[in-house]
Amino acid sequence: MGAFLDKPKTEKHNSHGEGNGLRYGLSSMQGWRVEMEDAHTAVLGLQAPGMTDWSFFAVYDGHAGSRVATYCSKHLLEHIITASVSTGGKQGLQVGSDGCSTDTQALPPPAVGAVKAGIRTGFLRIDEHMRSFSDLRNGMDRSGSTAVCFSTLDHKPCNPRERERIQNAGGSVMIQRVNGSLAVSRALGDYDYKCVDGKGPTEQLVSPEPEVYVMVRAPEQDQFIILACDGIWDVMSNEELCEFVKSRLEVCDDLERVCNEVVDTCLHKGSRDNMSIVLVCLPNAPKVSEEAVRREAEVNKYLEARVEEMLSRPREDAFPDLVTVMRNLASDSGMPPLPPGGGLASKRSVIEAVYNRLNPYKEEDGVNTLYKYAPLCVDLLQKIHV
Structure with missing residues (x-):
């Protein structure tokens, strides 16, 4: 869905950083779409009690406008941190009234379970918070956004678990879309699909609840992490993209340039969507050969x-x-x-x-x-x- 330009806008937004044993680069391009609806977040070292060794990366793929994706790129992390620290506080963390501490290095890190719960709570809280925005509440802006912060499964309406929730909320799945319209079954925003009386926020036609995975690191094998939007995945499979990035890292150590090559390649492979990619290189990432x-x-x-x-x-x-x-x-x-x-x-x-x-x-x-x-x-x- 969405209108297209006569020719693509190929100007790119780039950024990079290094810290916590990680290097990252990112690239985004509007492409053929009439509006840039993607957004992203990349933070090395979280400014929260005991979390300076943590980092956060996310890509937000907006639809029907950029409002929700843009807001989430700026504020989702703070909701997650606040929720994670609050949960960790039950285990002995001393947190100030602003949710942060002036001596973050001296505090123990929150348990992984606390962060996992904080991510879920952070998603639900920001979704409820945005509902109060007048333009989103009165339907003047009907935008929504998916969010990928690490390893995910696609939340499609035709998935049995998603279809069951949609039907229980009085909706239907037609042409693989919610009520024949929306192609995703979980998203932030999209409040037209979250107004079924008697149903909680995670029981609506479209749910803001994320699936959160904890993956144990294998330092000798792990090389890099890729977060990207549909503009990338529409034309490259997981395996193709990983092989391509690996081959580029063997000839170039500039991560922005590698990400730019991915975006350009996807454009030339026929992608008609906005394109965004964040590449996070771990210590064992391929080196220039x-x-x-x-x-x-x-x-x-x-x-x-x-x-x-x-x-x-x-x-x-x-x-x-x-x-x-x-x-x-x-x-x-x-x-x-x-x-x-x-x-x-x-x-x-x-x-x-x-x-x-x-x-x-x-x-x-x-x-x-x-x-x-x-x-x-x-x-x-x-x-x-x-």
């Missing part, structure tokens, strides 16, 4: 030479557009191995740089050839998984 850098340079050199060859040969017909160039490269049997999970789409910037340098024609409206023929190109790139 001289061999991988060498292979990367060879692939780029090969692509540059092939495009130059295609565009420089004498011809009687019209100068080929970029779609034709991509199609010819896709059928090239001599192509060296491309980045796993990314394929030819991940090399579009290399290909386009040569194409633009040798193209004697200029688009009067400034629309890139690849975007001018977007429907054809999207269909093509979705078939390219070299």
